[in-house]
Amino acid sequence: MKTLYEKAKLGNIIASNRFIRSATWENMASEEGHMTNELYELYEELAKGEVGIIITGYANIVKEEKPNAGMMGMYNDSFIDEYRKLTNIVHAHGSKIIMQLAYGGTKTTYNVEDRIIFAPSEVPDLTTNVKGKPMSREDIEYIIEAFAEAGRRAKESGFDGVEVHGAHTYLINQFLSPYYNKRTDEYGGCLENRMRFLLEIYQRIREKVGTSFPILVKLTATEFFDGGLTFQETIQICKELERIGCDGIELSGNIHGKAKSMVGKIFDGHELVSEGYFIEYAKIISNETNIPIITVGGFRDITIIERILTETNIDFFALSRPLLTEPHLIKRWKTGDRTPAKCIRCSKCRTPEGNYCVTFNKVN
Template identity: 45%
Template sequence: MKTLWDKTNIGNMELKNRFFRGALWEDLADEKGHMTPELSYIYEELAKGGVGTIITGYSFVTRDEQPNPGMMGIYDDSFIDEYKKNTDKIHSLGANIIMQIVYGGFMTTFNVGERTIGGPSTMQNEVTGTWAKEITKDEIKYLVNAYAQAALRIKKSGFNGVEIHGGHGYLLSQFLSPYYNKRRDEYGGNIENRGRIIFEIYEAIREKVGKDFPILIKLNSADYVKEGGLTQEDSLYVAKKLADLGISAIEVTGGNRHLDVMEDILKNTKIQYFTLSRPLTAEPDLINKWCSGDKKKVKCVSCNQCYSTPGKRCIFSFS
């Protein structure tokens, strides 16, 4: 019988349990995206806390496209040595670490007057108020290559895998959504076309990193926002297509899960792993507590106030 504490493998990555720390923007990198001691400490704290695999906060893949301040970067080779020191430390503490990569598009308000914001179509984001300019097919090729080069740097930096951020309104999820994607070329229209940029990015990354290096993707199950947005059926099509292409794992974003619920899901569905972000922000050692048999209610109440604190820390840690 499967348990949450099983040792498993994804590609060449060995996992000591089925818990992942889901990606969370910590806002602690320096202005160019490089590591800081404060950011390193957070990952070390998580590794000591028992989680099997850490997914970093999202990292930008091109120098001129940073959707938020304090993000990690992976846009050139200057990052490799410093990340290698960090991944070596995390491994010595018994955890895996995966880097998440992203291109923001118009899901941003950061430095929008100083750079060109690209999107699948020319339109304004109703949440941020930011305008995007429709990117050309040549720019799509440039972006596909940027993702692939970033993934190769991630492998050289000692990370255990790479996760493509395809959710939360960022560029790749914009391409998937017919509400935002009004293109009339091979990157717009039906879901095969709207997903084409993601399929091309996956294949370009796989060519760079080899067949055994884990490639994950984070996807919305649906938009849940606008009529005419991404549907569950279309999201499932993208997931199945990526599975056929050989992707290592798919993280479906959304939902609040408790330990008993996760155990039930593991036993009764094909879901194999579980990501937690805010609960591990409140209690970095939560997995160790669960492993020791301590199943009392978690501290996190899903208030989202951590989003406004330095380092995205639980507000109760400041009291």
């Protein structure tokens, strides 16, 4: 029988347990995206708290584009030495660490007048109303190569893998979405074409990092609005990622701060549930593929997480907000205090200054 605190394999990563810290924007990096003492301390606390795998906050892959202030950067080789320090710190405490790579696109209100923002088509984001520049073939090649070079730097920095952010209405998600992608070339139209951008990013990273370096992809289960990416399409994307060798898929949504209010509602034939919002979608994909599936969203109760582990084929459980409140939560549960996480899922941690718990402040 599977257990939460046994060693678990994700690609070539051997994690000490099945818990993952899901990528969380910290707003602690310098203006240029470089590491700070605050960031080193934050990641060391997570590692001390015995999180099996830590996924970093998203890192921008080109200097001129970042969806939020204070993001970590990975757009040139100047970052490698400082990230080697980070990975060494995390590894010293027995945790593994994966860098999340992202191009935000129009899902932003940060400095939108001062930069060119790429998009698949001239369709404004539903939440920000920001329009982007429809990408030329040269623009597409530029971003594909930027993802690949960022992946190379992550490997050279000692990260245990990378996660490509293809969810949350960021650029890759918009290419996948029939609502945002109105292109008539080989990157638009049918699902095979709409997933081409993601697959080419994956393949280019793979060329740079070799066959043994883990590459994960984060996807939106369904876009939760009419005309968006459907769950049936996401299943097909997952199957194609499995076919080409992707090492794991993290299944999320694009409903920042709204999931709690949507519990009990049906989307694409499946219900959002209170503990593990997207678990019904993750169950199906874990049954229809052999690729490791990470589920994220709304977890507080270890008893429920244990039940899901034993009753499904889901392999890993990712938490974000509970670890903002309690960076040592995983260790606390392991040592016998199994009370639910202190996080009350109020979403007040999503502040203009970054993500941090405003209810309990810093609780260790």
